[in-house]
Amino acid sequence: xxxxxxxxxxxxxxxxxxxxxxxxxxxxxxxxxxxxxxxxxxxxxxxxxxxxxxxxxxxxxxxxxxxxxxxxxxxxxxxxxxxxxxxxxxxxxxxxxxxxxxxxxxxxxxxxxxxx
Amino acid sequence: xxxxxxxxxxxxxxxxxxxxxxxxxxxxxxxxxxxxxxxxxxxxxxxxxxxxxxxxxxxxxxxxxxxxxxxxxxxxxxxxxxxxxxxxxxxxxxxxxxxxxxxxxxxxxxxxx
Numbered sequence: 573x574x575x576x577x578x579x580x581x582x583x584x585x586x587x588x589x590x591x592x593x594x595x596x597x598x599x600x601x602x603x604x605x606x607x608x609x610x611x612x613x614x615x616x617x618x619x620x621x622x623x624x625x626x627x628x629x630x631x632x633x634x635x636x637x638x639x640x641x642x643x644x645x646x647x648x649x650x651x652x653x654x655x656x657x658x659x660x661x662x663x664x665x666x667x668x669x670x671x672x673x674x675x676x677x678x679x680x681x682x683x684x685x686x687x688x
Numbered sequence: 689x690x691x692x693x694x695x696x697x698x699x700x701x702x703x704x705x706x707x708x709x710x711x712x713x714x715x716x717x718x719x720x721x722x723x724x725x726x727x728x729x730x731x732x733x734x735x736x737x738x739x740x741x742x743x744x745x746x747x748x749x750x751x752x753x754x755x756x757x758x759x760x761x762x763x764x765x766x767x768x769x770x771x772x773x774x775x776x777x778x779x780x781x782x783x784x785x786x787x788x789x790x791x792x793x794x795x796x797x798x799x800x801x
Contacts, residue, residue, distance in 0.1 A: 576731070605788075605789075607791075612793060613793060614692075614694075614777065614791045614792055614793035614794055615732070615777065615779075615791040616791075617788055617789070617790075620788065630788060662731050662732070664731075672781070673719075673720035673722065673737055673739070673781055674737060675734065676722055676724070676734025676735075676737060677724075677732075677734060677789065678734070679724075679731030679732045679733070680731050681729070681730055681731050682729075682730070682731055
């Protein structure tokens with residue numbers, strides 16, 4: 573019962589570098605999303621997907637790209653890293669519809685990213 | 689504009705006593721409210737939720753109360769245990785099957801032995 577798996581757990585990037593944060597879930601959840609957590613800011617939605625081939629922007633999408641080619645995977649790409657993207661990133665998945673509210677999201681353990 | 693507000697950043701209670709965590713919201717279109725618990729270096733875990741058509745939902749030691757007229761909800765933990773020490777996030781979801789989840793900033797609960 574792996575749940576939501578995020579890799580890597582830690583990453584240091586130089587300004588301008590690109591990278592992909594990986595997220596995979598084995599619960600056959602339709603809904604997947606990416607959040608970032610910053611001190612005093614709570615969790616802010618970056619991008620989300622309601623199913624394979626469908627993605628949409630959240631509250632803070634600038635500087636990030638996503639794709640959803642399979643139900644299981646939802647990678648987050650940083651195109652050109654900036655110090656403002658230093659944060660802890662969480663991937664989450666859930667069933668779609670009302671089940672999501674009754675059972676909540678399942679979160680991964682997070683990726684701590686530092687951009688220098 | 690923050691739609692889900694947790695105005696108190698921290699709360700400290702004695703073991704065995706009640707913990708009351710508060711949350712306010714501004715968007716009257718929110719349909720479901722959820723509480724998540726987060727330990728350091730871990731992802732948030734779902735705790736309990738409540739539909740906007742209810743005013744109370746209970747699960748073991750955890751009870752969530754919703755006051756729609758005041759746009760206020762609270763999470764009660766009775767009795768509090770040291771293992772409850774964590775950050776608690778309030779979140780809200782709009783109507784519609786795929787509406788987004790909006791989180792508050794979180795409150796750090798410390799339960800003293």
